[in-house]
Amino acid sequence: MKKRRLGNSDLYVSEIGLGCMSLGTDYAKAENIVHEALDSGINYLDTADLYDYGQNEEIVGQAVKGRRDDVIIGSKVGNKFTPGEEGWTWDPSKKHIKEGVKSSLKRLGVDYIDLYQLHGGTIEDPVDESIQAFDELVDxxxxxxxxxxxxxxxxxxxxxxxxxIVSIMMQYNALDRRPEELLNYLAEHDISVLARGPLAKGMLSSQGREKAASKAEDGYLEYSRDEVLAIAEEWPSFTDSDKNAEALALQYVLHHPAVASAVFGARTTGQLADSLTYRTAPALTNETYRKIQSLTKPLTYQKHRS
Incomplete structure (x- = not known):
């Protein structure tokens, strides 16, 4: 599996990574998916303290025992919760970040986290304080x-x-092209993108038509339901016997060099296998890339702008 450097760090992540949020709470099943991902060449595992209120970190930690040197673990902090209780509050304070990392390290069963991410953020946050916390954790x-x-x-x-920062995780796929306005800017500052949701809730997968019918009942972003269904119907026309829908979707977001890894979720080993076809799929041509862009919308963020 090819790897890409994460910003200016010494971390090199596989071009496709496993988003662990969808693994579920069946330890044996989840561990099997993680092991198959690692055996296939994936080295980036993305989790967060909030996923299943910490249990997801425990599952990831259990799965990587004995393989720590083979794995780049990404986790997140900022959502304050009490195990066993519903709900959480946003807390980007230095105190919470430095307490949160200790709890995550314990659940993961590791001595360090490769990539620690603030799990959100608002313009009202004490940004300087948050940054100080992360810098101190690195030191x-x-x-x-x-x-x-x-x-x-x-x-x-x-x-x-x-x-x-060396990276920004953003939802990015051929339907949600909002990050594209920032990609050149981030590349100029040597900051990488981790693209989550590259399959657009499965609407760009091999089951795209069925997923679109259920997931886009009220449309998707600025697309109407009919527009999503039309794109899902046409998506397979860009594939062939050597490239399935999943590989195409992953290749689309990885086309820009600012994107270090396309981070997809898998609830089953079958879903994992569908995305792993990326490894042997022929390269995405510029012509097909342009056709995809002509089929979809160049959306931009309308809120949270300076």
Missing amino acids: EGLVRAYGISSIRPNVIKQYVEKSN
């Missing part, structure tokens, strides 16, 4: 590098200008 050796998970342009630009 203390508890974190190798840090980033943010945000779709808000005004938040992203604050961190680009003020911090040492």
Whole structure:
């Protein structure tokens, strides 16, 4: 599996990564998916303290025992919760970030987290305080590098200008092209994108037509239901016997060099296998890339702008 450098860090992540939120709470099933992903060449596993209120980190930690050196673990902080209780509150304070990393390290059963990310962010946050917390964690050796998970342009630009982030996780797929306005800007600042949701809730997968019918009942972003259904219907026309719908969707978001990894979720080993066809699929041509762009909309973020 090819790897791409995460910003200016010493972290090299596989071009496709496993988003662990959808693994569920069946340890054996989840561990099997993680092991198959690692055996296939995937080295980036993305989790968060909030997923299943910490249980997801425990599952990931259990799955990587004995294989720590083979894995780049990404986790997130910022949502304050009490195990066993419903609900959470947003807390990007230095105190919470430094407490949160200790809890995540314990659940993961590791000595350090490769990529620690702020799990959201608003313009009203104490940004300088949050940045100080992450910088101190790097200095203390508890974190190798840090980033943010945000779709808000005004938040992203604050961190680009003020911090040492190496990555930004954003929802990005051929239907949700909103990050594209920022890709060149991020590349100029040597900051990588981790693209979550590259299959658009399965609407760009091999079951795209069925998923679109159920997931886009009220439309999707600025697309009407009929528009989503039409795109899902046409999507397979860009594939062939050597490239399935999943590989095409992953290749689309990886086309821009600012994107380091397309991070997809898998609830079953079958879904994992569908995305792993990316490894052997012929390269995406510029012609097909342009056709996809002509089929979809160049959406931009309308809120959270400077």
